[in-house]
Amino acid sequence: MSSSPHIRSKVTSSNIMLYVTIALLPASAFGVWNFGVSALVMLICTTASAVLTEYIYEKLMHKKITINDYSAVVTGLLLGLNMPASAPWWMGVLGGIFAILIVKQLFGGLGQNFMNPALGARCFLLISFTSQMTTFIYDGVTGPTPLAQLKSGEMVDSMSMLIGRIPGTIGETSVIAIVVGAIFLILMGIIDLRIPGTYIATFVVFIGIFGHFANPDVGFFDPQYITAHLCGGGLMLGAWFMATDYVTSPITKKGQLVYGALLGILTGLFRLFGGSAEGVSYAIIISNLLVPLIERVTLPKPFGKGGEK
Structure with missing residues (x-):
């Protein structure tokens, strides 16, 4: 809890989660259109398993049933959007159970989880x-994602990446659909630009400077290379919908800027110099774990304390 004064708001957790669910619908709809029925089955499995796991756990532990706050729906939907449509349905169910039972409920439920x-x-x-x-x-053909092609030095079509006609996870392919949902959240006052803006800006600077060292054929601040990295993988989905999670992101304004910069640096490091072409998931989780430290060093001093002598 931050220091006073506190402002009471009529906005509830269920309102916020409902808005996030609505904001995820464009990416979900495009994913189903792009990958077919298998994507829809995966989204249903992850969401249903998350909601059912929360209900059963709270019922067995004699706790208040909280599935009507939509937080489990958001968790299940986000997990589904981060899954390949080709993955078996039971894997989505297992992921939904793990997300709610291990990461969320065993640490106290909504508001207590230490990572997304x-x-x-x-x-x-x-x-x-x-x-x-x-x-x-994708289109019946098994192949690498554009980021994997980029990492191996191949050329990619940035326009196809922007539209979303590429292989990838269900919800990460269409930047346009993700941005539409993000704009909705901004207009509704659920998120602001501090974390995603800092994240994306830091990532662009990092890729612009160090992209040449990872790939000598790329010049410094090569526009096509930077655009491909921005449109590829889970960067946009992570920046707008997961890095901004209230529970696992800093509450201080300065802390949010530090958090966003850390996300950009880690994502750039993992993508350019790591063994995998992606890195958003691990960057966000590592940054989640560092949030208590970030908040400690950026917490504003109480009025009248800590002045210069």
Whole structure:
């Protein structure tokens, strides 16, 4: 809790989560249109398992049933959007159970989880089922994502990446659909530009400077290379919908700027110099773990304290 004064608001957790759910619908609809029925099945499995796990756990533990706050819906939907459409349905169910039971409920429920539950579950699935989680089928053909092509030095079509006609996870492919949802959240006052703006700006600077060292054929601040990195992978989905999670991001304004810059640097490091072409999930989780430290060093001093002598 931040220091006083506090301002009471009529906005509730259920209102916020409902708005986030609505904002995720464009990316969800495009993912189903792009990848077919298998994407819809995956989204249903992850969302249903998340909601059902929360209900059963709270029922068994004799706690207040909180599934009507939509937080489990958001977690399940985000997990589904971070899954390949080609992954088996039971993997989505397992991920939904892990996200709610292990990452959320065992640490106290909504407001107490130490990392984003959806990303925690995705990383768990990536470690446990690497092959299925990194296999992408598009138009009946199994192939690498544009980021993997970019990392290997191949050319990519940035316009296709912007529109979303590319292989990838269900919700990360269309930048346009993601931005539409993000604009809705901004207009409704659910998020602001501080975290995603700092994240994206820092990432652009990092890729612009160090992209040449990872790929000598790329010049400093190469527009096409930077655009491809911005449109590829889970950067946009992570920046607007997961890095801005209230529970796992700093509450201080300066802390949010530090947090966003850290996300940009880590994502750039993982993408350019790591073994994988992606890095958003691990960047956000590591930054989540550092939030208490970030808040400690950026907490405003109480009025009248700490003045110069």
